Amino acid sequence: MKDAVSRNPRDIVRLLTEIVGKDNVLYEQYDLIPYSRDRCPFLTHPKHGVIPLAVVRPATTEEVQEIVVLANKHHIPLTPRGSGTNYAGSAVPSKGGVVVDLTRMNRILAIDEESMSAKVQPGLILQDFEEALSKRGFTFGHDPGSFPSATVGGCISTWSVGWRAGKYGDMGRLVLSLKVVLPTGIVIETRSVPKSSTGFDVKSLFIGAEGAMGMITEAVLRIHPSPEKRVILVYGFKDFEQAFKSLLKVLRAGLCPMMQLVTNKEGMEGLVEKSRANGFVMISYEGVKEVVDAQAKRTASILEAEGGMKISDEVAEQYWADRHDMFSKMNLVGAAGSIDTAVPVSKVLEFYKFLEDWAKRRGVKVFDIASWVLPENLGMDSAFDESEVKAYIAARDEALRKALELGGTTSYCVGVGTRFPHLMREEHGPALDVLRAIKRTLDPNNIMNPGWLSP
Amino acid sequence: MNVPQNVYKDLTLCSRCRCGFCRRGCTTYPILGVESLTARGRNAIALSFLDGLIDASQGLADRFFLCTTCGFCKERCPLELDTVKINESLRAELVKKGFTRPEHDAFAKSIENAHNPYGELHEERMKWLPSEAEVAGKADTAYFVGCTTAYRRPEIAEATVRTLNGAKVDFITLHPEEWCCGSPALRVGRRDLFLKLARHNVEAIRKTGVTRVVTSCAGCYRVLSQDYPEFVGEIPFKVVHASELMAELIKEGSLKLVRKVPETVTYHDPCHLGRHTGIYEQPREVLKSIPAIRFVEMSKNRENARCCGAGGGVKASFNDFALQAAVRRLEEAREVGAESIVSACPFCAHNFREVIRETGSSLKFYDLMEFILKAIEF
């Protein structure tokens, strides 16, 4: 129940100030506005978003703990926030309350070269982490499109996936252990070993939890030796189907690319204007030089045997260099809407055909339909006019439901947020009640990013 | 509200995208660490303000003024939004509504009264000119000195004039018709004042008949070469920065750098010269042509260079922030083992020298024009 404090922003600001000092509590409208939105544009939030009561910027686990205890006592909703780059609307204070900006906690606490792990704070930006590691001959290997801005905490909480996940795994796999402040203020820390058999995996409760289960204040992450070499191969095919089948041949040969992408023609627009190809495969390897050379050679011979036409290395390099920016550039055409669906490999081509027809039927401008990182991940990037938000959402839901019908998921990354909570019963069935029961147990007062897990 | 349509359009584009790529590397954001000090944050505030959802206030205005207009965010933006122009348009709008900085009011008044922002006498603008310097009565080239160089960093002006004389480049100066170029006015949203200055200077230069204007100031260079044509139309002369001219003179053999300077030196790209106008290589070419020099690059260089922290009216209004940014930059110079940091902007010089003095740093700062004097045999 709300009490007098939770209804009075001044009291909240005063109490937060006692914890973190006045420089780290924001309450002026102009300072709050930037926290009223994340990357999620017009789909779930109007142009001007939801303004929080205050923003608090803790620097330590202890400060986070005090903030959580305070919020739990007075039933004040808390929204953890990294860089606000998710496009599910999950870092927006939809239920009001206080945004907890974790970007002050951005330090690398330790790099353990022998264990090949690093202990970091959640507000650390991926690119800062990668640059620090590369100076010591290491790489993290997590490279989502938002690499220059996303934080470790945000990536764990959305279970993000990046360009190099074929080799290093998605963000969840890169986490060895977590320190978390639970919604009741209890601090837990899991063990920094890859697995244990002493009960089910507690840390997994926070991976992909969109900040609803607690606040991550530290993470021990796997790191890897910097690769000696990287090669990127691009081949053009008659169409998407042939390209996808050729990729499967490569995988069936036992090859494990660092990165794999199959895209339709639109996905290469501007890069391969003159090509007759309508489908493209891009495969990359990195690591020990001799191994990379052997993998690349074998891959090239398979793709060529499948009728693939080699696209120049410059195109491959240009695509790679532009990989963080390309996703944003869609916004120049219209509001970008991405569908990050995954279906079983055997259903990918059926889903692809559905998406192609669907886009034509619904009049959606398609940037690309692509299978990315894992062959199952078949997503689509498109743009629409802001005035057509409702029509777009209806169209999108049709595509998401098709993915569910084919046995897949509505989202392999970024999360549910405020995008499509209404589809979660269809996705999870009775398992949704399991998720919600866990949420209720950990967060009895429903203060931690209250959203689709606690309707 | 009265911002140009393209600015509003850019704000809308950012509000679609909100990728936050502009945060990392921003000069002023890390100092307070709040979103409202990033281009992304400011764009969100601007949209709310222009849509009438939030009123202007001094606090809001200060978020717009606490930006060095260094352009790092613009460089990072995948949509290539002109974040600097957006901020300057909003500043202009806020100034119209009466939300200004007192320090900016003071320098604007001084510019109105004495043609320079420092409250100095216009008659003393050329006080630095060495008696032995040869300034022509008529020439194809004019040296545009600029206020900061003339009144605060005269060593740069002196070095420029000595070098031009040494290389036998005839030049005139515009005094008493050289007024402030208008950079400080334009950068902090005083567009009317800027226009007055721009019109005056263009006319003064036109009357001399010169075909080329050379300046040793990065801020003047940006304004003369980019803002004058944009705001007052085509200009009847070419504008070159001293570093460009020096590189050219060295190439054609008119300027000989012969004396050995066995120092480890790094180059700091001034924002107005680098990111704003794309001059990265010429100053490096000049330095590298000095015999025995050990030239080292800082890890963040050229379009990635960190800002010194002084620009966009920040030094005048928030000097602590300017100094903190300069401390970070000097640290980068030290990391690569530099003994000296060389730049090509009197404003960077002013800020770096203050930090070096205040912190007792062993690093030495030189303007490019000062530094090359070491290598010239007169």
Ligand SMILES: Cc1cc2nc3c(=O)[nH]c(=O)nc-3n(C[C@H](O)[C@H](O)[C@H](O)COP(=O)(O)OP(=O)(O)OC[C@H]3O[C@@H](n4cnc5c(N)ncnc54)[C@H](O)[C@@H]3O)c2cc1C
């Ligand atoms: C240009 C661009 C490209 C992108 N490309 C990809 C991509 O390739 N792959 C991909 O997976 N995603 C991608 N995304 C989406 C986004 O970057 C990811 O979701 C990212 O993980 C979010 O990180 P963040 O720091 O911005 O988190 P935020 O957006 O701030 O937060 C995301 C969620 O995590 C929660 N959270 C944040 N920190 C904590 C914490 N310490 N403890 C508990 N909860 C927390 C928030 O409450 C929120 O629910 C992209 C986004 C952009 C803008």
Ligand code: SF4
């Ligand atoms: S211009 Fe420079 S200081 Fe201003 S917001 Fe951009 S990066 Fe930051």
Ligand code: SF4
């Ligand atoms: S980089 Fe550009 S589009 Fe992205 S948030 Fe910053 S200003 Fe907006």
